[in-house]
Amino acid sequence: MAGHEARTGLLLVLPAALFFAVFMLYPFFSAFWYSLTSWDLVSPPRFIGVTNYVRLFQDDAFWNSAKVTAYYTVGLLVPMLPLSLALAMLLDRKLRGRAVYQAVLFAPTVLAAVVVSMIWRVVYMPQGGLYQLVTAPFGLPYIPWLNDRHWAMPALIIVGIWKNVGYYMVIFLAALQGISPSFYEAAKADGAGSWQQFRHITLPLLRPITLFVAVVSMTRAFQGFTSAYTLTGGGPADATKLLPLLVYEHAFSFNEMGDASAIAVIMFLVLIVLALIQFRTFRPEA
Amino acid sequence: MRSLWGALIHLFLAAACATVVLPLVWMVLATLKTHEQVFTQPMWFIPAQIQFGANIARVFTLIPFWRYFTNSLIVATLITAGDLFFSTLAGFGLAKYRFPGRDVIFAVIVGTMMIPFIVIMIPQYIIVRNLGWIDTYAGLTVPFLISSFGIFMMRQAFLGASDDMIASARIDGAHDLRVLFQIVVPLYVPILVSLAILRFLTEWDSLLWPLVVTNSDRMRTLSLGLAIMQNDRYGADFPTLMAAALMAIVPVVVLYAFLQRYFVKSVASFGVKE
Amino acid sequence: MSRIGRRTLVTGAVSIAGVAAFGSLLRDTARAQPKTLAYWGHNYPSRVKIVNEIMIPGFKKDAAIDVDHSVLDTSQLEPKILTAWVGGGEGPDLVSVGDYNLPNYVYRKMVVPVDPTAFGLTSQAELIALFEPHALDGFIVDGKLYGIPMDQGSISMVYRKDFFREAGLDPESPPKTWEDLIEVAEKVTKRDASGRVTRAGLGWEARTNTSHFYYWGTLLPQKGVDFLSRDGKTNGFNNAAGMAAFQYLFETFNTWHIAALGLAPTISPIDDFGAGRVAMMNTGFWLPPSLEAQYPDVSYAKGVYGVMRLPQFKGRTPATRLNPWIFVVSARSRLQREAWQFVAYMTKDPKSQAIWATQAQYLLPFKGMSTQPDILRIPYAKIFLADLAIGVPTPRTVKFAELASSVANGYDRISANGERPEVVVPDLAKQVDRLLAE
Numbered sequence: 001m002a003g004h005e006a007r008t009g010l011l012l013v014l015p016a017a018l019f020f021a022v023f024m025l026y027p028f029f030s031a032f033w034y035s036l037t038s039w040d041l042v043s044p045p046r047f048i049g050v051t052n053y054v055r056l057f058q059d060d061a062f063w064n065s066a067k068v069t070a071y072y073t074v075g076l077l078v079p080m081l082p083l084s085l086a087l088a089m090l091l092d093r094k095l096r097g098r099a100v101y102q103a104v105l106f107a108p109t110v111l112a113a114v115v116v117s118m119i120w121r122v123v124y125m126p127q128g129g130l131y132q133l134v135t136a137p138f139g140l141p142y143i144p145w146l147n148d149r150h151w152a153m154p155a156l157i158i159v160g161i162w163k164n165v166g167y168y169m170v171i172f173l174a175a176l177q178g179i180s181p182s183f184y185e186a187a188k189a190d191g192a193g194s195w196q197q198f199r200h201i202t203l204p205l206l207r208p209i210t211l212f213v214a215v216v217s218m219t220r221a222f223q224g225f226t227s228a229y230t231l232t233g234g235g236p237a238d239a240t241k242l243l244p245l246l247v248y249e250h251a252f253s254f255n256e257m258g259d260a261s262a263i264a265v266i267m268f269l270v271l272i273v274l275a276l277i278q279f280r281t282f283r284p285e286a
Numbered sequence: 287m288r289s290l291w292g293a294l295i296h297l298f299l300a301a302a303c304a305t306v307v308l309p310l311v312w313m314v315l316a317t318l319k320t321h322e323q324v325f326t327q328p329m330w331f332i333p334a335q336i337q338f339g340a341n342i343a344r345v346f347t348l349i350p351f352w353r354y355f356t357n358s359l360i361v362a363t364l365i366t367a368g369d370l371f372f373s374t375l376a377g378f379g380l381a382k383y384r385f386p387g388r389d390v391i392f393a394v395i396v397g398t399m400m401i402p403f404i405v406i407m408i409p410q411y412i413i414v415r416n417l418g419w420i421d422t423y424a425g426l427t428v429p430f431l432i433s434s435f436g437i438f439m440m441r442q443a444f445l446g447a448s449d450d451m452i453a454s455a456r457i458d459g460a461h462d463l464r465v466l467f468q469i470v471v472p473l474y475v476p477i478l479v480s481l482a483i484l485r486f487l488t489e490w491d492s493l494l495w496p497l498v499v500t501n502s503d504r505m506r507t508l509s510l511g512l513a514i515m516q517n518d519r520y521g522a523d524f525p526t527l528m529a530a531a532l533m534a535i536v537p538v539v540v541l542y543a544f545l546q547r548y549f550v551k552s553v554a555s556f557g558v559k560e
Numbered sequence: 561m562s563r564i565g566r567r568t569l570v571t572g573a574v575s576i577a578g579v580a581a582f583g584s585l586l587r588d589t590a591r592a593q594p595k596t597l598a599y600w601g602h603n604y605p606s607r608v609k610i611v612n613e614i615m616i617p618g619f620k621k622d623a624a625i626d627v628d629h630s631v632l633d634t635s636q637l638e639p640k641i642l643t644a645w646v647g648g649g650e651g652p653d654l655v656s657v658g659d660y661n662l663p664n665y666v667y668r669k670m671v672v673p674v675d676p677t678a679f680g681l682t683s684q685a686e687l688i689a690l691f692e693p694h695a696l697d698g699f700i701v702d703g704k705l706y707g708i709p710m711d712q713g714s715i716s717m718v719y720r721k722d723f724f725r726e727a728g729l730d731p732e733s734p735p736k737t738w739e740d741l742i743e744v745a746e747k748v749t750k751r752d753a754s755g756r757v758t759r760a761g762l763g764w765e766a767r768t769n770t771s772h773f774y775y776w777g778t779l780l781p782q783k784g785v786d787f788l789s790r791d792g793k794t795n796g797f798n799n800a801a802g803m804a805a806f807q808y809l810f811e812t813f814n815t816w817h818i819a820a821l822g823l824a825p826t827i828s829p830i831d832d833f834g835a836g837r838v839a840m841m842n843t844g845f846w847l848p849p850s851l852e853a854q855y856p857d858v859s860y861a862k863g864v865y866g867v868m869r870l871p872q873f874k875g876r877t878p879a880t881r882l883n884p885w886i887f888v889v890s891a892r893s894r895l896q897r898e899a900w901q902f903v904a905y906m907t908k909d910p911k912s913q914a915i916w917a918t919q920a921q922y923l924l925p926f927k928g929m930s931t932q933p934d935i936l937r938i939p940y941a942k943i944f945l946a947d948l949a950i951g952v953p954t955p956r957t958v959k960f961a962e963l964a965s966s967v968a969n970g971y972d973r974i975s976a977n978g979e980r981p982e983v984v985v986p987d988l989a990k991q992v993d994r995l996l997a998e
Contacts, residue, residue: 008462009383016376017391019432024398027409034408041646042668060991087302090295097296103546104303110542110549111535112491114509118516118531119313122524127758128325130312142756147821149977162305167553174554223402226493230513236821237972244404244494251408252498252639253961255646264405271402322835420644501600501640501651502630514633523831 031268034261041255052262062263064238065246071153072160072228072242073221080161081168081213088172089202102173106166113163117230120159121146124231149239152232156240159227164220168213175209176202211282215275222271243267313528317341321523341529348526351533353504354511361426361496361507362489368431369485370478376432377440378466382452392441399434403494411498425499426507430489436481443477444470480552483545490538508534596626597895597902600641600652602634602885606849606920607656607710611906614915619905625898635768638961645670645890653893654902656710658770659698659884660954660964666701667958671888673704678900679908690908695925698953699886707886708903711846711922714948715774715880718833718847719840720858721866723748723759734840734868738779738808741840741871745818748839757820762812763838764819764975765829769964772971773954774881775842779805781879781952782872787967788955793996798989806974806981813975821975833865834858842870844883845921845944860939867940870947882951885922917941923948959995966991 035052037045056062087105091098108116123130124145132141145155183201192200225244228234234241234249243263251260316324318336327333345351380392410429419425447470455465471478496510506514512534516527542549601607608631616627630652632640638661644651646668665671676687684705688696699707721731727747735741745761752758766775773787780786780797783805789796796802812819830847832838834855848860848867858864872878887907889899906912907924914934916922923929923944930948935941957963970988973979 005383006385009379009385009388012379012383012462013376013385013388013391016372016395016432016437019372020395020398020434023410023413023429024401024406024434025394027406027413028398028401030409030412031405040668041643042670087299090299093295095295095299101299101303102550104306105299106546106550106553107539107542108306109553110487110538112509112512112538114491114493114513115531115534118512118527119309121516122316122324122528123309123312125325125524127756128327128329130309130329133308133329142754144821147976149972162309166306170550170553219402223404226491226509226513229493229497230516233517235972236976238969247404247407248494248498249965251411252643253965254959255642257408257412261408264402264408268402268405272400275400321831501632501644503632504630514636517633517635 031261031264034258035265037258039257041257045258048258052258053266056259056262056266061238061241061246065241065243068153068239068241069222069243072156072224072240073218075153075157076160076221077214077217079157080165081210081217083161084165084168084213085172085206087165087169088176091169091173092176102170106170108163108165109167111163113226114230116159116163117227120155120162121231124155146232147236149236152236152239156227156231159231160221160224163227164217168217171209171213172206175206179205207282211278214278214282218274218278219271222267222274313531316525316528317532319525321525324524337525338529341525342533344526345530345533349511349515349530350503351508351511351530354506354508355534357423357426357505358490358508360423362486364423364427365430365489366482366485368427369433369436370482372432373436373440373481374466374471374478376437377442378444378470380437380441381444382447382449395434395437399438407494407498414499420499421501421505423505426496426505430495433485436485439477439481440474443474447473476551477555479548480555483549483552595895595898596628597654597898598628598630598652599654599656599899599902600630600632600637600644601656602637603631604634604846604850604920605853606846607922610915610919615902615906615912619902622905623898623901625895625902627902638770642961645892651890651892653895654887654889654899656885656887658954659707659709659886660770660773660956660960662699662707662886662888663701663956664958664960665888666706670891671706672891672893672896673706674708674889675897675900678897679904690926692925692927692929698882698884698956707888708907709925710885710887710907711844711916711920712925712948712951713774713844713846713883713885714923714944714951715778715842715844715883716870716943716947717840717868718843718851719866719868720748720833720836720864722864723836723839731863731866734866735871736869737874738782738871739874742816742818745812745840746816749818751817757817759836760820760838761818761840763829763832763841764809764812765832765838765841766968766971769961769968772964772967774844774883776809776971777967778842778870778879778881779808779873781881782876784876786952786955787963787992788957788996792955792957795989795992795996798985803981803985806985809971810974810981814978819975830854845923845941847921848940849919849921867943869943878950879952880947880950882948882953884953957996959998962995963992966995 034045036047036049038048038052039045091102095101126142126144126147129145131143131145135141135143143151145151179202183205184197187197187201223244224242225248228240228242228245229248232240234245244267247260247263247267250256250263312329315329315332318338319327319331319333320337323331323333376395380388414420414425414429417424419428452465452470455469456462460469491509492507493509493513496507497513500506500510503511512530515530599611601611608629611629616629620626637655637657641651641655641657642661642664645665662671674684674687676682676684679687679690681687681690688705695709695712696705696707699705699709717734719734724731724734724744729744729747735744741762747761748759749757749761750759764776766772766777777787780802783801785799785801785805786796788794797805813821829841829843830851831854833841833843833847834851851865852859860866870880887903889896889903893899907916907926910926910932913924913926913929914932916924917932917935918938921938923935925948929935930945935945955963966988969991970984973984974981
């Protein structure tokens with residue numbers, strides 16, 4: 001009996017296990033190996049030890065991309081997460097038209113990222129773009145968004161927020177709806193105001209989901225490729241040259257596979273560290 | 287006081303909705319105009335001669351839109367179907383069977399969720415290249431066929447499946463695959479639908495991998511084709527780009543309008559405590 | 561119990577076999593059949609039309625060989641060629657591509673020398689003798705000829721006569737020097753109420769990495785230097801002449817404001833010139849047909865625009881950039897001879913040359929080209945031919961992609977960021993030296 005169960009179980013899992021071995025684990029370890037080589041895809045890879053890493057750490061382009069990626073990640077998460085939480089809280093009420101609000105705010109999530117970039121490219125048109133509806137009243141009738149090194153990154157961040165805030169809003173909303181109203185009732189009976197309820201009930205109970213959202217959104221932002229590639233191509237003057245774009249350029253324009261792998265490995269290590277930090281920060285209270 | 291607060295909330299939410307809707311309206315309006323009118327006229331301007339038909343027609347002269355669309359459809363469907371199928375199999379095996387190494391395998395699979403795509407992209411490209419799968423559906427789909435997330439979800443779900451029910455089905459003579467697909471799975475259709483929607487949307491959206499793995503126009507996916515089209519030096523003006531964008535999102539928007547609840551639920555399921 | 565287990569195994573094995581078979585079927589249907597030439601070219605509409613409507617059917621009748629013609633966006637063409645040719649034999653047999661990556665292709669043994677027998681000749685020397693003297697110099701590496709030109713690509717300038725007239729300038733005497741151009745450009749530049757440029761007097765249309773070399777990149781050879789030193793081992797512009805060239809570029813954006821970015825987020829020089837967003841623009845002979853096809857009102861015959869020699873710097877040896885596009889054949893191709901036969905079919909016959917010259921305005925530098933009546937019939941052909949004579953090739957290096965990327969970055973810093981050449985040039989020089997040394 002046990003033998004049969006074991007065999008069947010293994011068979012059920014086998015395709016997936018094999019798949020992961022071939023398409024996930026093997027590539028994962030290969031990436032580390034490639035990063036220690038110089039390889040232009042024509043001649044066989046040549047082992048050069050940590051030379052790629054040393055060269056990268058002295059490369060201005062690498063540090064620029066690292067800085068730009070950090071700017072994008074932080075610049076995206078800091079406005080977007082509180083905003084999505086705020087929207088979720090507003091929707092977590094008996095509100096007329098709530099379903100409509102939710103449907104509309106979530107809609108950008110289902111649109112393809114490339115299409116979103118195309119639409120926003122026209123929104124950001126310096127002359128006659130839609131953005132003027134918002135900025136003209138503030139005395140800024142003309143902003144060369146995608147051509148200006150100061151505005152290009154905010155432009156990207158705005159698009160990122162627009163596309164993703166509904167996604168995280170829905171996650172937070174589901175979590176909020178999972179909080180039993182009895183908690184709030186008890187607190188209100190004790191005389192707690194809205195702000196205190198928020199601080200002492202909502203926030204702590206949201207910790208696990210906040211951790212999840214923080215890690216997921218950070219990972220996604222860190223690896224953001226599509227909107228930068230389609231909206232700015234990394235420019236102007238590499239002001240939006242996110243690390244994934246640098247990896248792509250080194251791999252497929254310069255054919256330096258080892259170099260590109262080294263950048264990817266560095267990204268991975270940074271992500272792990274950041275994720276660990278977030279796990280510690282949002283650790284559910286003992 | 288209360289109604290003031292309520293009014294403010296509605297105002298805020300309405301403003302948020304406006305920021306979502308306005309760019310889309312802008313896109314639609316742009317498809318009605320000529321290139322110059324988009325630049326020079328105010329947004330709400332609608333020309334006497336509506337260019338919609340001409341702009342749509344122009345898209346087809348510039349890119350093989352239906353070919354791109356079909357490619358995306360095939361790729362996303364294959365991947366979604368594969369993901370559902372193998373996640374169900376593996377999730378069931380991990381949840382309901384005991385065998386040596388089971389927990390290790392599960393831990394490794396979950397661990398791979400933390401591997402960012404950018405790290406494995408180049409090695410996967412090399413593998414695909416060595417298999418001769420560059421510029422083929424195989425190259426576009428196989429490396430993404432199974433997701434650790436899908437396995438994780440299904441395993442968690444199947445953990446809650448009643449052992450008694452499974453045992454009694456076995457006693458009745460059903461063998462394992464039948465138990466799985468005919469008895470257990472029907473109880474978990476909502477989760478499978480959620481998974482399917484999420485996976486399909488992700489793959490429909492995907493740009494980097496098709497960019498890396500395809501060379502010829504014939505095999506491009508819609509996202510890739512549109513991305514290249516908007517970099518086109520020789521012919522894509524704004525109304526044409528917006529017409530292409532419109533055509534690309536209409537199917538999704540229509541689906542969303544009808545099935546919105548399922549879309550939202552699939553994402554919301556993250557927020558629910560396990 | 562074991563019966564059930566076996567059935568599961570069998571089902572599993574059959575489905576895996578089925579998937580594998582299906583997968584290889586997909587693979588085969590996606591790949592071209594043997595004896596079909598795979599040819600990749602860029603998405604220039606006139607070229608695409610000629611190849612699809614004239615060359616491919618004609619060659620099929622002539623030699624009974626099918627050609628599978630893939631059209632790639634210009635910015636995608638080179639990365640895709642590079643990665644396809646180092647891939648597992650999936651790449652194209654024949655490509656038409658800018659000549660700047662030829663050193664790279666040869667160095668990596670990705671291309672093969674031209675096969676003279678495909679042209680009906682017995683030796684390379686005979687083949688070279690078919691062309692104008694020195695026309696093929698840029699395509700010869702280590703004594704072997706690797707490419708046949710599709711377009712020799714000299715750079716001159718087009719200008720909007722209607723804007724000249726509007727500004728009270730004589731449309732028949734455009735500026736001959738960069739110094740004279742400043743004043744003219746200022747007169748035809750239009751600004752809106754807030755001082756923003758809505759029509760640039762001078763259009764530096766460099767948007768893809770490689771295009772920098774033939775737009776503002778002509779300024780360097782015109783000052784007697786270039787991006788690379790003569791031996792190709794270090795940068796060639798970190799000196800007074802180079803600085804002067806970059807200074808001119810800087811001032812077009814930041815001092816005289818005759819050039820501007822972001823006039824339109826699409827990146828089409830045809831659109832910018834045809835829609836009147838730029839008044840003067842570097843270009844090759846290939847521009848007018850596409851321009852007039854898209855903007856029928858902007859017509860040479862009606863005097864809406866004119867063609868002029870590329871402006872030069874006062875007191876300097878005149879020069880312009882050559883931007884040839886060439887046919888090269890893959891070293892991994894199993895149809896190399898057939899590929900060169902197709903090239904011969906497309907280029908050798910004077911009738912074909914006339915087609916390229918009149919419909920795409922590509923100049924195939926065969927002997928006697930400059931006296932061909934079909935070409936001379938085009939009113940402004942003489943200007944491009946004259947500039948062809950003073951053309952300087954694009955810098956030659958194996959690391960061209962990296963060079964182009966650095967140059968683009970330098971240009972962005974000057975044009976978009978407004979950084980001064982005194983800062984940008986040394987940085988760029990350092991980057992170039994470093995990438996050449998690796």
